[in-house]
Amino acid sequence: xxxxxxxxxxxxxxxxxxxxxxxxxxxxxxxxxxxxxxxxxxxxxxxxxxxxxxxxxxxxxxxxxxxxxxxxxxxxxxxxxxxxxxxxxxxxxxxxxxxxxxxxxxxxxxxxxxxxxxxxxxxxxxxxxxxxxxxxxxxxxxxxxxxxxxxxxxxxxxxxxxxxxxxxxxxxxxxxxxxxxxxxxxxxxxxxxxxxxxxxxxxxxxxxxxxxxxxxxxxxxxxxxxxxxxxxxxxxxxxxxxxxxxxxxxxxxxxxxxxxxxxxxxxxxxxxxxxxxxxxxxxxxxxxxxxxxxxxxxxxxxxxxxxxxxxxxxxxxxxxxxxxxxxxxxxxxxxxxxxxxx
Numbered sequence: 479x480x481x482x483x484x485x486x487x488x489x490x491x492x493x494x495x496x497x498x499x500x501x502x503x504x505x506x507x508x509x510x511x512x513x514x515x516x517x518x519x520x521x522x523x524x525x526x527x528x529x530x531x532x533x534x535x536x537x538x539x540x541x542x543x544x545x546x547x548x549x550x551x552x553x554x555x556x557x558x559x560x561x562x563x564x565x566x567x568x569x570x571x572x573x574x575x576x577x578x579x580x581x582x583x584x585x586x587x588x589x590x591x592x593x594x595x596x597x598x599x600x601x602x603x604x605x606x607x608x609x610x611x612x613x614x615x616x617x618x619x620x621x622x623x624x625x626x627x628x629x630x631x632x633x634x635x636x637x638x639x640x641x642x643x644x645x646x647x648x649x650x651x652x653x654x655x656x657x658x659x660x661x662x663x664x665x666x667x668x669x670x671x672x673x674x675x676x677x678x679x680x681x682x683x684x685x686x687x688x689x690x691x692x693x694x695x696x697x698x699x700x701x702x703x704x705x706x707x708x709x710x711x712x713x714x715x716x717x718x719x720x721x722x723x724x725x726x727x728x729x730x731x732x733x734x735x736x737x738x739x740x741x742x743x744x745x746x747x748x749x750x751x752x753x754x755x756x757x758x759x760x761x762x763x764x765x766x767x768x769x770x771x772x773x774x775x776x777x778x779x780x781x782x783x784x785x786x787x788x789x790x791x792x793x794x795x796x797x798x799x800x801x802x803x804x805x806x807x808x809x810x811x812x813x814x815x816x817x818x819x820x
Contacts, residue, residue: 520545528606542570589641631675667769
């Protein structure tokens with residue numbers, strides 16, 4: 479009968495071995511992080527998106543020094559070639575795969591070429607991202623704001639994962655890391671397009687983790703707070719906010735690679751999450767009050783409403799204005815660790 483429910487016995491033993499490995503690797507990461515990183519990634523093939531500069535480039539150097547083979551992905555081939563050459567000069571291994579991850583065919587091509595050239599990908603780090611900072615009331619005629627953040631942050635990321643997951647499952651080994659933001663816990667105003675895409679990515683990640691928990695394929699999410707990088711300097715309001723150093727942001731990424739923990743979240747995120755669950759209306763009031771305090775100039779007409787750039791946006795990669803006349807391909811303050819990422 480097609481509608482008949484069939485049951486099968488679950489695999490229980492993998493849960494115990496996973497718990498044992500969890501504590502072992504967390505202790506190793508705490509006591510001897512450099513040795514633990516080398517033990518975890520030496521000989522592994524790691525595909526890193528948004529690798530052309532910033533924290534992504536720094537992480538690439540650390541992983542290459544630990545013995546990993548880096549597959550570097552971003553839009554800018556020149557920057558990727560420069561980074562790969564730096565890694566080669568230090569005795570590391572790196573290959574470049576330039577492409578636009580908002581184009582699904584590019585995602586497929588990059589993954590196919592990577593598998594053809596290296597036979598497998600052991601770790602996928604979805605580090606590329608796009609953010610838009612604009613109030614909802616100013617986006618009524620800008621639905622493409624939401625489409626563009628979803629295209630890269632969600633569809634591009636899971637397209638990469640869906641291409642590489644079959645091989646990971648076949649080998650019963652793999653790790654997918656999705657870079658997100660503490661904004662998912664704090665829900666700051668003006669980031670509805672960005673946070674919607676990150677909520678979607680986290681939802682997929684957590685469902686995937688639940689479905690594959692009995693295998694050796696792991697899924698991790700990093701909820702970065704605001705990170706002190708040159709990219710956030712033009713937005714003066716960030717001078718009054720607590721920030722993370724770039725060095726700490728790199729350590730967060732490396733720690734997740736070592737431990738394979740399900741989520742990396744700081745004190746600020748945990749506090750925000752607790753507040754929203756215990757005192758949701760109070761949290762809403764606090765965020766709204768801060769939203770009202772910071773003035774946002776409205777567009778000056780119907781045409782401007784459709785084309786005006788969001789105030790205080792930082793570009794994710796230096797790009798001629800003629801290519802992006804609206805100026806809203808940007809860096810979220812809660813995702814600024816990956817500055818200038820593709």
